[in-house]
Amino acid sequence: MSPQLQLDSHGRLRHLLTLEGLDAALLTEILDTADDIERSLRGPDKKLATLRGRTIVNLFFEPSTRTRTTFELAAKRLSADVLNLQMAASSTSKGETLFDTLKTLEAMQADMFVVRHEASGAAHFFAEHAAPDVAILNAGDGRHAHPTQGLLDLLTIRRYKSGAGSGGNCFSGLRVAIVGDVLHSRVARSDIHGLRALGTRDIRVVAPPTLVPAGIEQMGVRVCHRIEDGLDGVDVVILLRLQKERMLGAYLPSSGEFHRDFGLTRQRLGAMRRDAIVMHPGPINRGVEVEGEVAYGPQSVILQQVSHGIAVRMAVMSMILGRGGRGRSPVAAGRAAKQGRAAGRSGSGTSRQRRRA
Numbered sequence: 363m364s365p366q367l368q369l370d371s372h373g374r375l376r377h378l379l380t381l382e383g384l385d386a387a388l389l390t391e392i393l394d395t396a397d398d399i400e401r402s403l404r405g406p407d408k409k410l411a412t413l414r415g416r417t418i419v420n421l422f423f424e425p426s427t428r429t430r431t432t433f434e435l436a437a438k439r440l441s442a443d444v445l446n447l448q449m450a451a452s453s454t455s456k457g458e459t460l461f462d463t464l465k466t467l468e469a470m471q472a473d474m475f476v477v478r479h480e481a482s483g484a485a486h487f488f489a490e491h492a493a494p495d496v497a498i499l500n501a502g503d504g505r506h507a508h509p510t511q512g513l514l515d516l517l518t519i520r521r522y523k524s525g526a527g528s529g530g531n532c533f534s535g536l537r538v539a540i541v542g543d544v545l546h547s548r549v550a551r552s553d554i555h556g557l558r559a560l561g562t563r564d565i566r567v568v569a570p571p572t573l574v575p576a577g578i579e580q581m582g583v584r585v586c587h588r589i590e591d592g593l594d595g596v597d598v599v600i601l602l603r604l605q606k607e608r609m610l611g612a613y614l615p616s617s618g619e620f621h622r623d624f625g626l627t628r629q630r631l632g633a634m635r636r637d638a639i640v641m642h643p644g645p646i647n648r649g650v651e652v653e654g655e656v657a658y659g660p661q662s663v664i665l666q667q668v669s670h671g672i673a674v675r676m677a678v679m680s681m682i683l684g685r686g687g688r689g690r691s692p693v694a695a696g697r698a699a700k701q702g703r704a705a706g707r708s709g710s711g712t713s714r715q716r717r718r719a
Contacts, residue, residue, distance in 0.1 A: 375682045377489045377498045380507040381555040395677035412684035413442035419472045423449045423479040433476050436675035482506035497682045512552030514671040522639050534561035539592045541568040542602030545575050549643045568592030572613045589624050593633040601642040601651045617650045626652040639663045
């Protein structure tokens with residue numbers, strides 16, 4: 363997919379459909395913005411006024427309560443109006459095309475659609491056919507991409523490998539293992555594109571042959587069919603969820619055999635670096651991808667990933683819809699809007715007092 367569809371004439375985000383083709387400077391800007399947003403929300407006030415007056419529609423054609431909730435919370439913390447639509451039970455199941463759906467929803471005068479769809483390329487289709495003033499944010503399309511999950515994974519890695527808020531590039535020397543169902547994983551593809559763009563050269567995909575896509579080596583990764591080889595000396599391990607329908611099909615003999623051969627256990631932690639971190643996009647299958655004690659052990663940063671997901675999604679939304687001019691950060695724009703409203707209320711009160719006097 364051409365990265366030009368995602369960027370405006372100044373090289374700024376217009377849509378976010380994939381991490382493929384985005385350069386290190388833009389990815390770093392997104393991560394820096396997420397850091398700035400998190401710092402700004404540490405006080406009692408959890409809201410910015412960056413997107414006040416904007417409307418964001420969560421358009422989910424497949425269920426995902428966790429992802430939809432984080433997008434909704436991110437939009438509300440930016441003061442946007444939010445509409446959640448579960449399209450599985452809508453007119454699309456009665457023969458309406460994606461194009462018809464898009465044009466119908468555009469009549470609601472939404473500024474952004476957050477799209478999740480089981481078909482690879484669905485978000486790209488929406489972006490190609492959307493009105494010029496409507497932005498598309500991909501919340502996961504088929505096996506293709508899940509860019510905000512990739513970004514929150516990158517933010518988590520940067521936090522733990524270069525210090526909170528650090529702008530330095532910690533990625534070039536990292537050794538990263540991605541373990542599990544790589545074949546069906548849009549998360550794995552987004553992580554690989556993001557890590558490669560930021561300079562990581564030692565990326566290993568670790569899975570049985572039935573769960574490795576043909577030709578994935580062309581993405582710049584090394585394939586390991588033994589978990590011991592994949593974990594040897596790594597700094598980061600990203601576990602992928604194994605969906606239950608694949609445990610009983612032609613891909614795997616059983617979930618028990620997968621755990622025996624590829625599950626992350628306490629014993630296997632010893633192959634990794636002592637300060638290595640354990641990640642997982644969730645939800646976790648305990649006793650399949652990972653032992654329960656490892657999932658919530660001292661090296662796990664899985665819960666931190668959830669928190670970082672809100673900041674990353676706020677960063678992307680605000681960079682697309684809320685930039686207050688070239689070079690002005692979305693956080694600064696949000697603070698200025700909030701201060702302006704406060705000043706307006708104060709001025710109105712003064713004027714009313716003068717009229718009463």
